[in-house]
Amino acid sequence: MERIDRASRVIAAAPTTVYDALLDPEALEAWLPPDGMRGRVERWDPRPGGGFRMVLTYLDATDAPGKTSDATDAVEVGFAELTPPERVVQRAVFEADDPAHAGVMTMTWQLTAVGGGTQVTVTATDVPAGIDQTDHQTAMASSLANLAAYVEAAERADG
Template sequence: MASGTVQLHRVLRAPPERIYRAFLEPDGLAKWLPPFGFTCSIEHLDARVGGSYRMAFRNFGNGQSHAFGGEYLELLPNQKIRYTDRFDAPGPAGQMITTIVLRAVSCGTELTATQEGIPEVIPTEMCYLGWQESLEQLARLVEPEIQE
């Protein structure tokens, strides 16, 4: 049974292009998406409408992992990403849909993330916590202006 929805809003000091890339490049995604205490391995990522992805998060403390994947539903370069998430069995059942909207603002990019269809067995507050940690790591990846 799917029931929960979370919505988050952030302003990042980075251009939309860099944030968009961080969602679609495997190395970037593996760097920021897993919440604190987890690592991420990406099995495949085909970033195109109709393309799919598959990855796993591993709890660094106890070694347990859970795999999930989905399909890209909508990709508007530097503006919007919409994709599905489905856990592998024996994980929670159901399909979630995540929508990321990026909008250039004077100091960088406004990001809105909405995740719908969160399975009832996952407390909504845990999703908020995980997203907050992930978005903090995203900021650390995309905000630095590193000169070579």
């Protein structure tokens, strides 16, 4: 059975502001890494068929060894769909020797205007079996909290 992990949050920012943060490499480095990690974008091509490579580094790899190395998770992400300002679909492949982390995981970011902001729902399908579901959903919720803080601060600065 195909595994689906999901997280959702209302963010007090316009859909266009949230969408822009999904397609800006500096923004991604700031908000995408969940608590306990930092990220670095190494390649960037923001168009359907393009993508990026991100290296996520654990701040403390003692209890959470990485998929790519002891302290890192490297992921190749392709943009399968870009529909401003409503939807971004990504195909993610982790660089890992362990077959439990192999395969293509699809990440769909759905943005829906709601009173006072944007409902952001991220849905991960075909999640590799080696990724713990509870940990993954916690990490997605952490990334959404980071995204909210990032874009809400930008909205306040612009407003």
